[in-house]
Amino acid sequence: MAPIDEDGFSLTHLQKATSYIKGKIPSSPRILIICGSGLGILADSLQSPIVIPYGDIPNFPESTIKGHSGQLVFGTISGINVLCMKGRFHYYEGHSLKKITSPVRIAKLLGVELLIITNAAGGVNQKYKVGDIMLIKDHINFLGFAGTHPLRGLNDDDFGDRFFPVNRSYDKNIRKIAVEIGQSLGIGPNLHEGVYAMVGGPNYESPSEVRALRTLNVDAVGMSTIPEVLVAKHCGLKVFGFSLITNECVADYDSEKQPNHEEVLAAVNSRTQQLKDFVIKVIEKCNFNVSKNENISSDVKLSNKT
């Protein structure tokens, strides 16, 4: 029985987008970077960039949120082929989780081995300050608790097993490298490793919700990232993720503070150069972690084991 082709998530459906992208790039990407709100500036680090608007790619979703420009950028960092999504998709926009995560499967089909995923997040941990970076060491998928999952439905064995572990989703070796790089860049005091929780949004959290998240040892909260990570693990990609802390979550019932998207984008803008340096150096150091570049004609074998 063919997998249910909801939202174009099956191998057949994704091959249209994959073939289109293959026709636009000279060789296989090894790394996919997904840029969070305002973090599309990371794409500016790519050498010899090739820009493909999302709207030109068959069956590809479109970004609707400020701070997400809607372009796929292919280029190199330290000689490694990198694909960068300048703009991601969110459940609160109305996209299905299958649609939101379809670029991860397309990246797998193109030859990507490592997902670097980023987001803007609210600081739940009171030690975190605006502008800090949190390396994601684990997550809490609140949507999944209710069964809302990108892999709900028939399993597509072409990509991965029906049941799969996520207890080691965020690559420990890369996190170790990232900590060392953070220290070399002088951001050690503002670099943390913590737990990221995804809520549906689009509202920010109530004070009681922030207090509840603290009881669950959540360090940062956002509205994205985890669905893409789950699909990446399902199809055998390595994952490294970090949050930029863009606001302190409001836990005080009487606070006048009101989190807003403008302050989120402003916080990202204030850290542009440091974030670009950080990602470039992580990729440079991870050179051993991905295969050398190959020409685009080689078909990718879908083995879901890392």
Ligand SMILES: O=P(O)(O)O[C@@H]1C[C@H](O)[C@@H](CO)O1
């Ligand atoms: O795409 P990310 O998760 O980085 O964006 C966060 C979550 C919302 O989209 C937005 C709220 O300001 O920032």
